[in-house]
Amino acid sequence: MPISPKQPPATxxxxxxxxRTIGAVTIPKLAIRLHGGLAPRRCVELAxxxxxxxxxxxxxxxxxxxxGVLPAASACAAATARLRIGIGVFNPFNRHPTLMAMEIGAxxxxxxxxxxxxxxxxxxxxxxxxxxxxxRPIGAVRDAFAIVRGLLRxxxxxxxxxxxxxxxxxxxxxxxxxDLPLFMAARGDQSLRLCGEVADGxxxxxxxxxxxxxxxxxxxxxxxxxxxxxxxxxVVQYVPCAVSDDADAAIRMAKDMVAAMLPVYWTLGDRFAPxxxxxxxxxxxxxxxxxAAVEELRIGTPAAEALDDRFIAAFALAGTPAQCIxxxxxxxxxxxxxxxxxxxxxxxxxxxxxxxxxxxGLTPTGRTQPPRRPSRRGL
Numbered sequence: 578m579p580i581s582p583k584q585p586p587a588t589x590x591x592x593x594x595x596x597r598t599i600g601a602v603t604i605p606k607l608a609i610r611l612h613g614g615l616a617p618r619r620c621v622e623l624a625x626x627x628x629x630x631x632x633x634x635x636x637x638x639x640x641x642x643x644x645g646v647l648p649a650a651s652a653c654a655a656a657t658a659r660l661r662i663g664i665g666v667f668n669p670f671n672r673h674p675t676l677m678a679m680e681i682g683a684x685x686x687x688x689x690x691x692x693x694x695x696x697x698x699x700x701x702x703x704x705x706x707x708x709x710x711x712x713r714p715i716g717a718v719r720d721a722f723a724i725v726r727g728l729l730r731x732x733x734x735x736x737x738x739x740x741x742x743x744x745x746x747x748x749x750x751x752x753x754x755x756d757l758p759l760f761m762a763a764r765g766d767q768s769l770r771l772c773g774e775v776a777d778g779x780x781x782x783x784x785x786x787x788x789x790x791x792x793x794x795x796x797x798x799x800x801x802x803x804x805x806x807x808x809x810x811x812v813v814q815y816v817p818c819a820v821s822d823d824a825d826a827a828i829r830m831a832k833d834m835v836a837a838m839l840p841v842y843w844t845l846g847d848r849f850a851p852x853x854x855x856x857x858x859x860x861x862x863x864x865x866x867x868x869a870a871v872e873e874l875r876i877g878t879p880a881a882e883a884l885d886d887r888f889i890a891a892f893a894l895a896g897t898p899a900q901c902i903x904x905x906x907x908x909x910x911x912x913x914x915x916x917x918x919x920x921x922x923x924x925x926x927x928x929x930x931x932x933x934x935x936x937x938g939l940t941p942t943g944r945t946q947p948p949r950r951p952s953r954r955g956l
Contacts, residue, residue, distance in 0.1 A: 605908055607631075609929065611638070612643070632660065638815070639664070650684060665695035665760065668697055674728075674743065695780045698762075724736050730755045773799065779812045780814075785814065787907050787908055814908060816916055817835065817838075819894070820896075835884060862888065
């Protein structure tokens with residue numbers, strides 16, 4: 578059966594441009610999400626498919642102890658001509674901010690000005706396994722932005738931070754762009770406030786429902802205004818996507834994708850309250866229902882039985898290509914400017930092509946183009 582996500586209040590860009598209109602659909606730009614679980618050559622194949630079918634970006638998710646994403650990102654930059662090459666995200670514990678600037682500056686050169694960098698605090702348990710404390714993650718991200726931003730501007734940077742510092746440091750090459758976009762991964766109120774103060778855009782992870790996103794976008798905009806920053810913010814959100822001409826099969830696939838993530842994100846909420854808030858707030862699913870579903874998954878209950886359709890409406894796009902495009906409009910209404918899709922199934926190229934056929938009929942603003950009237954010549 579088709580999934581119809583609950584629509585959050587319109588607070589993002591769509592609220593300013595009228596949102597969806599009768600007979601037309603307004604959606605965010607479509608990107609593809611890749612990650613260290615994929616071999617670099619496979620990433621190149623998917624990036625080329627995404628560019629061929631009109632996607633706007635490829636975003637690389639990197640986590641400690643998996644494959645580093647720079648080889649794949651560099652290969653994708655060399656194999657494509659138009660796609661934005663986004664890193665989403667680096668954390669300063671894995672990479673000192675000076676190294677972040679060195680690497681993203683080089684990637685921007687290779688891609689001829691198509692790179693973007695997301696910075697986040699990382700996952701506490703993984704950071705601690707590397708021997709770092711995790712008592713001031715917001716401060717670590719603030720330090721990273723100060724150092725990376727200055728170095729990419731070609732400045733000599735001296736920054737004495739509580740977590741990360743740099744003394745009299747300047748890159749040995751001139752960065753291609755002094756305004757290379759820096760995104761921040763954020764969910765909690767403090768990190769959203771900092772995002773509005775220092776970042777060019779917000780990155781929202783998997784397992785955040787559209788209502789949570791709408792509230793988050795409102796918070797970063799309020800923070801930006803308080804700092805006198807009026808520049809438009811980009812908002813990129815990661816969302817799993819299952820596409821099939823058989824809508825029921827797509828929903829079953831999406832349930833498997835959500836089931837693989839739900840216990841991890843729910844457990845993360847035991848230590849990091851915003852993670853649980855991102856799951857539950859505005860989803861229409863109670864904490865008791867979340868807890869019961871997680872327990873069912875842990876004892877081996879199949880995802881199709883443990884999760885009802887509300888979980889898919891909240892955390893995935895699923896259905897026929899046309900249904901997925903319709904569901905993407907909900908994220909536009911929440912303020913998302915680009916939705917980075919991780920595709921389920923053995924043949925993601927087929928899903929990419931199916932969505933590409935539909936977005937080929939959209940104008941650059943994301944609205945469906947009206948059908949062209951036939952020429953009167955020859956009538």
